[in-house]
Amino acid sequence: MGELAVAEWTLEGVLEEMKHIHHTMKDRQFAFILGAGASFTSGIPTGQDLARKWLTDLHLRECADGRSLHQWIAGCGVGVGELNWQTAAQHYPQIFERRFEGDREAGYAELEAAMEGKSPSLGYSLLAEIIQHTRHKVVVTTNFDNLVADALAMHAHQSPLVVAHESLAGFVRPQMRRPLVAKIHRDLYLHPINDPAGVSTMEQGWKIALKKLFQYFTPVVVGYGGNDGSLMDMLMGLEEGDIAGRMIWCYRDGSPPPEKALGVLSKHRGLLVKIPGFDQFMLQLAAKLVTDFDVAAIAERTAKLGQERAVRYRDQASKLSEDSLTGSPAEQRAGEVLTQSVRSGQSWWAWEIRAKAETDFEKRNRIYLQGIKRFPNSPELAGNYAIFLKNSLKDYDAAETMYLKAMELDPLDPTYVGNYASFLAHQRNNYDAAESFYKKSLELDPNNSANIGNYATFQADIRNNFGKADELYKKAIELDPKNVNNFGNYAIFLKSQLKEYDTAETMYKRTLELDPSNAGYTSSYANYLSDQRGDYNAAEELYKRAIELDPSHADYIGCYANFLADQRKDYDAAEKLYKKALELDPQNANNVGNYANFLEDQRGDYDAAEKMYEKAIELDADHASNKRNYASFLENHRKSPM
Template sequence: MASFEVTEWTLEGVLDEMKRIHNTMKDRQFAFILGAGASFTSGIPTGQHLAVRWLKDLHLRECSDGCPLENWVAGCGVGDVTLTLEAAAEHYPQIFERRFEGDREAGYAELEAAMEGKAPSLGYSLLAEIIQHTRHKVVVTTNFDNLVADALAMHAHQSPLVVAHESLAGFVRPQMRRPLVAKIHRDLYLHPINDPAGVSTMERGWKIALKKLFQYFTPVVVGYGGNDGSLMNMLMGLDQGDIAGRMIWCYRAGSPPPEKAMGVLSKHNGLLVKIPGFDEFMLQLAAKLVTDFDVAAIAERTAKLGHERAARYREQASTLTESSIHGSPAEQRAGEVLTQSLRSNHSWWAWEIRAKAEQDIEKRKLIYLEGIGQFPNSPDLVGKYAAFLELAYDDLDKTEEVYKKSLELDPMHAHNIGNYASFIEDHREDYDVAEELYKKSIELDPNHANNISSYANFLVEHRQDNDAAEALYKKALEVAPSNGWSVCNYAIFLSEHRQDYDAADALYKRAIELDPSSAWAIGNYAKFLAYKRQDYATAQALFEKAVELKPSFWNKANLEEFIASQNKKN
């Protein structure tokens, strides 16, 4: 076998080469080999840090003559050669074995504690962007953590197939429909491989799977020290030509690859490149590979995702509170538990839940005012208070004043803008202003189903633009298929303006299924059955249920009079 000196390139040169391969060789993909160094900026200690920590524990236990740690380590008997603190990582498995001899579970527990609650660093987030937006979707790692999968989930990207045990290695294939994370030393919770025998050898299933993989994927090594024998021996055992392209080994200044890694690079014509760190490398690589790459946009999108998830969480809890008021004893108890579990001094939302749970209108108003006294700068709570005033009182000037206050606190609050648009439409009849507000609310949040449906209603009522309205109704259902209010709005439209009664009937039923306690949806379905289907008996029963749920909302006498007159005719 011929060998040659390993070539080292500049970082700029390697990044340029990776970009060229990405653009011109569509059949070539990169596989990222990650080690503990990649997780260090996420707050997870490296193998070197853990090894030194455990040597200190052993020194405390075993050294009885006061010998300094550095001197004691050299003769402590760990490994086959003289040990130094600087080279502790090279003997990590032996140190782990000695430190947790007789109680391996304690070692696993310590690893779990070291990784508990750690969030992906910038580098992992950027790796997630590369995985999501390019064809380079494979990660092979000796790490036990879940940072790759966490980063993909955090940014709402496609979930990966995580192969965390050698018994599952058969699921690793070169052609995958989704991202792959191959954890060759197992997962943190599946008895991670930490012992000398396990770290020095690779199970046959992994050898076969990785050999097939590297025929199509160029390995890019980042944050991996190359100190375990399993992966290094496997790579060394591959024949020349078994690896697609030139393997790229990234290392940090002062931490060159070990001799075994240099042998692998020599055999497979690999490249060395010095990088400032994992995060910095991923930042520059993402800029080369991801179209329209924008770190600020990623941050904004992530923040928005968090906000939307929190909003969904609050909305679902609020719906639970509302449905429990007229629900079964078990549902009522669930609502009580939710209300009692909230601490009013921690969140504006706690005051909103407390207010919704209060049936007396005056007492509810006092709860809102008390909450605003504690959270005077919360646009959410002030906006909720404005919506309450609009429905519960006739003081339009006061209601508008509160709406305007909520928008002063946050001029870009899409929910409040949409509610204010409805107020202007219904109570001020200034349709041009209302339309501009609707458009602004949807521009700020294109996935806000309530605002989209409200604007669709507006177009039907005041612009007679049914085609544009229907497109919006469909959009609302697309972005929020579980929003019963939007579903019911579309049902009303199909019934009144398209005369598509079968489709409307199906949507009414779906709306009630989504929100069984909605007096509005049930009452509208009752009207539909009476006026469009002439199913008076079913309509009567549904309307009685709607009135029971919300007596103040429906004029029961009018519908009963209509039904009676129709029955008389028939």
């Protein structure tokens, strides 16, 4: 990588080397150097995101001649001609200085708002485990947030010494009794260093303290872009041999370290390693360094401190496991480590993790059954098994039995009642009973935003009570402004029912800000851009993105096939995708009907079209568009209308 000679190792090789050092060199410790990338999955925007937002603000404020944002950036005077949308992070200090010139406090307030209420991600929780249970207790960070300290507190670990100002740098020593967090750009509430001069230089106290530290600690860089001069110049200024061991620089695919970082690594014989992400790396590292590492045990301890925090931990770990099933090899390995790290079967969640990690549905079913046999009184396991039976196996009778069991075990939990209401509405078409259970769930918890949002969808799709649905969606979003499903479903409702396209687009954008990896809403937004905005290039990019996120989902492939047929007139590519969608899900009545329509209109193959129409009606006799299209087909080509 680059012209400088820097060794690059595999992730597995680096992890094994760190494990070897941990067990054989008791006098060697690791110090984690964290940047903004480590905090992204905790909901804190990266430097790139903030810089781009502020450029947008400046464009609105300063550009009076109608130039586009990208045209204006090229001549805005920041970055001496080197600034563009892609390099915004490299010019973060200059952009901050320009955006908040004359009112720096407003800049600090905006940073506080961006970090307010954010909780540590799974990766920070695992870092806390490493800090607590090993000798590797030092974190050096350019971030202003408190996620390391929060993660330690969340798991009832020893509180760290947080050195958040250069005047306290003298307290940073190699021999410490407690964990250390060194904030070299200060704390969020102590006038964080954001200006070009401050970011490019390091105060002498920090230089002295860090030089002493790195003589005993091997730096492990994670989520740090290396774009500020202070730390990079300090590291470059160290003599060869001033850093213990070989510095390790982790980077993500598409975000290689800058030339200055390569110079530091070359000088100090450091290593490069590509990782799938901060959370995945910390999961695998904890499994290597922490004795008897057991993620389930961490969750159970967290539950004692507060059930809400435990649920968050479980949800993130489960999502990581699910994402790994179709992710990159490195992401799949992270999922394997997660499953292997659930050593005991002493909690219901251990069985849940094992089940979620199994791609074979028959094997997953057996795992659930074993877990339920081991924990017959777990409403959580019964409720999750019901969802699996409904969504994956389509065994609605067995699913209903599990929904009822979960409610019997915990009749006061509004989640199980609300889930059963949705099941009755969408799988049983028992609308009156469904509404009764929706109302019961809201009696149990009037502020449960998930149930309110689902009830809103019921009012919109089943009752056609659009006014009530709109009221419920707004209430659900107000109660929980981070619930992705409520934003996404509201966007679809605004587009399809109220025809409020501008507001719908706002909701779509907010949905994908909250969860950029949500394939369903990505595909739905693509439909919106194609059908309502006529922005076919942007729509196609999102169709491809949805399929990339979930390549085995027939609906997203079918939507892209429709787009290729209707907008691009690329009939061969469209037919290839229709066939692929039907291979993945032969029972999808919508895709079968769309392919029938394609065969009729584009191929003129009426015999094949008729067979497809018949199959679509057989699969779903109430599908309105399929019934209408088949009747038209018979009228036009068979002279025998339905």
